[in-house]
Amino acid sequence: MPELPEVETSRAGIAPHLEGRIVTRLVVRQPRLRWSVPEQLAACLEGKTIRAVTRRGKYILISVDGGAALLHLGMSGSVRILPADTPAGKHDHVDLLLDSGSMLRLTDPRRFGALLWQPDNELHSLLASLGPEPLSDEFDAGYLQACCQGRKTAIKTLIMNSQVVVGVGNIYANEALFQAGIDPRRAAGRISAARLETLVACIKQVLARAIEQGGTTLRDFVGGDGKPGYFKQELHVYGRAGESCTACGNILKEVRLGQRSTVYCPSCQR
DNA sequence: CTAAGGACCTGTCGGC
DNA sequence: TGCCGACAGGTCCTTA
Numbered sequence: 668m669p670e671l672p673e674v675e676t677s678r679a680g681i682a683p684h685l686e687g688r689i690v691t692r693l694v695v696r697q698p699r700l701r702w703s704v705p706e707q708l709a710a711c712l713e714g715k716t717i718r719a720v721t722r723r724g725k726y727i728l729i730s731v732d733g734g735a736a737l738l739h740l741g742m743s744g745s746v747r748i749l750p751a752d753t754p755a756g757k758h759d760h761v762d763l764l765l766d767s768g769s770m771l772r773l774t775d776p777r778r779f780g781a782l783l784w785q786p787d788n789e790l791h792s793l794l795a796s797l798g799p800e801p802l803s804d805e806f807d808a809g810y811l812q813a814c815c816q817g818r819k820t821a822i823k824t825l826i827m828n829s830q831v832v833v834g835v836g837n838i839y840a841n842e843a844l845f846q847a848g849i850d851p852r853r854a855a856g857r858i859s860a861a862r863l864e865t866l867v868a869c870i871k872q873v874l875a876r877a878i879e880q881g882g883t884t885l886r887d888f889v890g891g892d893g894k895p896g897y898f899k900q901e902l903h904v905y906g907r908a909g910e911s912c913t914a915c916g917n918i919l920k921e922v923r924l925g926q927r928s929t930v931y932c933p934s935c936q937r
Numbered sequence: 938c939t940a941a942g943g944a945c946c947t948g949t950c951g952g953c
Numbered sequence: 954t955g956c957c958g959a960c961a962g963g964t965c966c967t968t969a
């Protein structure tokens with residue numbers, strides 16, 4: 668479900684319900700996620716006031732005095748704010764109960780998500796080698812050009828690499844490359860500076876627009892406030908293989924890059 | 938160092 | 954209707 672816009676939508680949806688609240692209890696009913704939920708997490712959170720709910724890449728950080736809970740939604744994770752007495756379903760892993768009488772419930776059928784602990788003054792190893800935020804000034808044409816220098820990797824694979832830039836997943840990589848008119852298979856090191864500058868602008872624009880729209884609704888994605896995302900209506904290539912290009916009318920082609928479905932227009936993207 | 942592939946999971950969908 | 958394989962928003966880890 669989540670790429671950066673979906674994570675940001677989730678973060679924004681849950682933050683008002685969490686910030687300033689006290690964690691009364693952490694119920695871990697199914698600790699097995701990508702990594703097991705640490706046993707000491709409850710002790711780290713219970714009785715603490717939630718100071719902030721922020722985001723780094725696709726991680727949501729729930730900060731309290733002493734550290735932060737790191738939440739990653741993986742492929743199929745989602746969070747909802749519910750009354751504390753809502754019965755749990757099969758894939759409901761963790762409930763974070765609050766003094767408001769509500770709770771934050773983490774659901775993740777495929778279990779690729781994670782819930783970990785990062786003490787103050789320690790950068791968790793998962794966050795240590797992340798590239799810049801795509802919407803920050805640090806992510807600019809010069810930076811991307813330096814990353815592409817001498818690289819033979821397909822440009823799509825490169826922009827999906829979180830060490831290069833965080834938050835660009837399969838949907839928005841496809842969309843940004845379409846907007847930029849670049850063939851996703853093209854070797855990163857063989858793209859002109861001018862075209863990389865366009866690509867940076869397109870990545871920012873696509874992500875910003877998707878956040879505005881509340882993310883892309885795929886299957887059952889809903890933000891923390893329960894409202895669906897509306898970006899799906901604006902997808903030009905993702906999920907449209909075999910259909911006609913919205914710009915030129917030619918048939919969109921599909922290939923696999925790094926085992927990920929890649930859709931592009933053979934005439935608009937070179 | 939780079940690049941490519943496997944691995945981790947469950948649910949859903951299309952084809953037979 | 955039922956079974957089986959392919960595929961799905963991510964990303965770490967191993968291998969070459």
